[in-house]
Amino acid sequence: MTRVSSRLLQAGLSALFVLLIAAHVGGALHFDPIERVEAWLYDAWLKRTAPTGADDRIAILDIDEASLKSVGRWPWSRDTMTALVERLFDHYGVAAVGFDVVFAEADRSSGLDTLKALSQGELAGERAFAAALQKIAPRLDYDARFAEALAERPVSLGYYFVPEGYRATRTGTLPPWSLPPEVFGALKPGRPAAGYGANLAPFQDAAQGAGFFNMLADDDGTARQMSLVLPYGEGYYLALSASTLRIAFGGDAASAGVEQSELLGRNYLAPWLEVGGIRVPLGADGTVHVPYRAGSPFPYISAADVLAGKAPVGQLENRIVLVGSTAPGLADLRVTPFSSTFPGVEIHAHLIAGMLDGTTRVTPPWARDARLAAVLLLGAVLIVVLLRFGPALGLAATLALLGLLLAAYGAAWARFQVVPMAAPMLAVAGLYALNTAYGLFAATRSKRQITRLFGQYVPPELAAEMSRDPAHYTMEGQSRDMSVLFSDIRGFTNFSEKLSPTELSEVLNAYLSTMTRIVQQHQGTIDKYIGDAIMAFWNAPVDLADHAARAVRTALEMQAALPQLNDEFAARGWPAVKIGVGVNTGRMSVGNMGSEFRMAYTVMGDAVNLGSRLEGITKQYGVGILVTQSTVDADPVHAYMKVDEVRVKGKETPVAIYEPLGAKDRLADDVRSAAAAFDAAFAAYQKQDWDAAETALRALDAKSPRALYDVYLERIAQFRAAPPPQGWDGVYVYTTK
Template identity: 45%
Template sequence: MLRKHWPQIILGLLCFMLLAAHITSVLRLPAVERLDAYLYDTRVRFSAASAPDPRIAIIDIDEKSLAALGRWPWRRDLLARLVDQVFDHYHAQALGFDVVFAEADDSTGLATLRRLASGELADIPEFGATLTRIAPRLDTDTRLARALAKRNTVLGFYYSSDSHAVSAGALPAPALDAGTLAPVAANITPASHFGANLAQLQTAAAAGGHFVPSVDQDGVIRRVPLLVNIGGQFYPALSLALAQLALGHPPLEPVIEVGGGVPQLEALKLGKLTLSVDANGRATVPYRGPARSFAYVSAADVLKGTVPVDQLAGRILLLGATTPGLNDLRVTPVGEAYPGVEIHANLLSAMLDGALPQRPGYLLGAELLLLAVLTPILVWVLARRPPFQATVTVLTLLVALALADIWLWRVHHVDFPFAATLTLMVALYVLNMAWGYIFVTRRQSQLRQLFGQYVVPELVDRMSADPGKYTMVGQSRELSILFTDVRGFTSISESMAPAELTQFMNAFLTEISTVIRSGQPGTIDKYIGDCVMAFWGAPLPDTLHAHNAVLAALNIHAAMLRLNTTFAARNWPTLVVGVGVNSGVVTVGDMGSRYRLTYTVMGDAVNLTSRIESLTKFYGVPILVTAATRDAAPGFVYREIDRVRVAGREDAVTLYQPLALAGDEAATRYVDAFAPVLAHYRLRQWAQAQQQLATLLQAEPDCVLYRVWRDRVATMQANPPAADWDGVHVFVRK
């Protein structure tokens, strides 16, 4: 196999090495990365949750709210009222802000009044006193800070790696001590600048977290950094901070694995929950479905208190915008205008369930092992099996692996990187099919050209399915050979005009050829004038070659009876055809000269077949077969005719006439009637043999076989043979 299928083996090894390099990050293949992203998107779309998460709801800054409350940003006292409403009226568990309050609220003019009080109007005491009295009502930032204080509120902020950006606001407390992440700190998503909330607000809130997702090269959001490194400190994502707050602030700890001597962040432990992340601290977002897969309520309705309490009570709420004008619509696997706030809702839901998709470190070894196992299997299947079987096998493997991938995703939340495996299977399939089309098809075409003139199209089609198994090179094989010849052809040809003789012979040869090529077809070797030579068992192996050859001989005899009826209607001569069949080991292959080659058989068995075919005329029987054929094809009724030694051979051969298929009672009686003749003859019981022959001739006076034996017995009776006579009749002429 190695030598025969080396191109497929080399292709398989090249594909394996290339994809192994991709898996181990020695060489990244953008096409495989895009496929991995596409498979993730497809998996997410077909694994959507059947219902929203009842623990989470989104307060929507929608068109209705903007129409009722004015353009964004709203006054901080209005937001304070919203916070109070959320906790005092609706008894929410926690509230996260997918917005940032980086600047003071000057919508009340308090800052301007204070500048006037210390400047142009400083000499008017009444102005300063009035300002002091009303300032608390105008200080909306303080009002919002009081609403945030001592409640489960999480403020959002953003980060940036843009060198031109300017940091603003106050960051929340870090999520982890920098020392615990020291071994993997270099891999955590870095940032150089940030836009955070007013210190007054961030200090009042229970926590803070960033709301910046990770955007892949194709612009799609599939991951969110749960940790971001800003100035050597590690800050959480908004969803992580909310989960920690909602769960009672359990400790957050990194899970660092060391593989090959290299430490790598595998997950974050949040109390009893394990939050899977990649080496950069990013979590894969398991989207529950398209936009609005979570409960949404309008911010205006929350402020007015028209939302039923049970829709928000005890839930974790996220405040965010879906209106296009606020530019928080993102491209995700489940939608191209997906609300950014719902990305955090998806992450939060998965965290609470401990169901973040995971790619543990052992998947690298598992993926390499899968490739190493699949490569030789695919090479063997694609190289050795017919295209249809190979296609079915590859599709079956694909379906099985796809089902396994879905099972891992849905049951164990494992995000198996299936792209390299799929690429290997598709690449090997396509390359092997292309190889087969370019080279094997050419081989099949050559096979058709070589064998099409000898073998029926159906057999050529079977041979073309695996052309490597068939060759024109000479080889020794056991076959069954058939010869036919027309009795008295010379006189027939002399009595017919050339054109009419051509039609006559074409009709005869067509009938013979049709019989040979039907049923279990044989290979037509050649036409020699009125003689046809054929054989069974090559080029396509045939374990029943002897049976099929004898059956063809009987069918030829029957076909000649029908054909003579047609010939009689056209006033053409009656045909008498003799058929000889023999089985034996011969050489078969392409033989001839450098000027002309033909696929043929040669050997002693071929010569013997020709000899016994010529004896059909002597014995007056339509078919003769040798003992070798009779023994190899026991499914017929045979009548023994004689034991002879033909010209050119020392060994004697027993001749038989096949009469019918086994079980034919009339044929069996016919055999039983002649058998005593042979028995008496070989026992030198000449009188008894003559008596039996007389009885047979009385029933069939024109039977050539009986007359031949009558004359031979008479000769033997008159001139008894020597004492060492073996009962074999010798033919000295061919």
């Protein structure tokens, strides 16, 4: 290859790289790594700049575990809720209350319906009974009393919209829309909903306001932005945070519109919302970035303490109060840049505080054009510098351009704008890396074929066997039935923080060596190590008819090896290791894959992805190993217990998942009987026979407590409070990886 042709190829590859990133910015292509870097940059900047300190304007009334123990399981009776509302306003003098809960069902706990039935049946004609009933009926009509407590008080109820793509259910009474459909002109922010779940009509009619409490999450499951307006029917509706802020400032109607601006000869439109006299800029989709504060700025007051009058008046007086729950059983915990178990109700509090302070951030309408211009312009400049002046000056130019982009990101942030900069930054850094790698390649003038020997992946004895008949084995891509295993150390971040770098290296070496030895003992092929994670597969390159049984036996022995390994760790002062293992069997593509710079003998396909998902959800059930139906069907050696039927993220077809119990011919009687009892409990659960399922689970838990039983007991409690939709197929849906 001549020098000129080499430079032309280098320039062509560089230009193609820039154009691909530009296509991502323009929306023609989508690259997840760019979005992940964008999320990391946003989170890092948010944490670095987040304000600290307490906020004396907002408080959170927490339906916590202590409240559930004191008052009883949720939902509470309307009599209790009436007392709570009256005490908040009459005793504590709060400014406004927003409910991050929905009151969708009538309360019949007072027995009034039974008394009325008696007055028309067995006790019909009994004047004394009728007179007494007429006298006490108003006190026993808990729903009516709750509606009276809401009336004339600044209370905003909560409800939710059913997103598109879900069953279009409509329950309760939706409040009147807050904004007419034409208020945003042609922008039309937000996606129309398919339905809603709202409050009973008497409550909605009595309350001064209501707002939806739908949460948004990015692709990684993190709540960074929230919608303040959503369209439905003939108008736009307010979020709970905006509705609560509106009634706290007198209840005047909300207003909205579109602001026009011009930049470099182009016109841009941006929506805005005004509530309580406060104007809030919105993104084109009606969202704002949640202005999270560091630490714990809002006091949490137990609902039980308020009902008992034990809470300090100063913590609630003249404050906006949001009623929600941190109890794990009520499942209102979210992932945010600050925590993976963040109470959903506090997100509304941060939004209200941000609107009050004017610190909510939006992505301006010109952001995409600015990013596209940055990618193309800076990319062109850097290509010229790298081709003409070489890597040394190219490195200086790269660092200077990255600094410029970071400064632009910070300047926009200071103006309460979020202008994504990951794509331009990756274009700059990637160009330098690409050209440096190409320069090394061109300098050596070598056409080395990057091929890994099978001995790097399989046990030495297999490599020796393969060397005797090399023609029978190939690293070329092929499709075949295989079994794949993923294992991972649970809580590795916390685990690693307890060790020095040297100790962490020693721990990982000891752990990975032990587990790899087990994989190779059962003729598995090590695919890769991903930090503390192990990926292995069976039935390639060597044919193994019993690959499913080997993979499951490996998983069981990996778990069995942990006690001895942890004893060795404890002797050296190291923390104990717990792992989760996922195994799946199915059709996979296997072969030498990668780029001209790096190749790897690996497996790919949906069956591989599903195996990874299984490992990720073992901790959800408190089990060490999960396998799929296809693995169970292919393995006649081991006994299994069905754990659940799930839909994992990205899949519509339900997947049955199982816990391997051990070899069938060596299975203990108590293990076999416990598995049979759980199978019966699971069958009752899927039939929505909550009582039978709960009885069986509690009996199992009394004999031998397991986190698995607690998972289903919590689900049953949730379904009793909010029954599954009609036609529910008993499948649990995972929306995160």
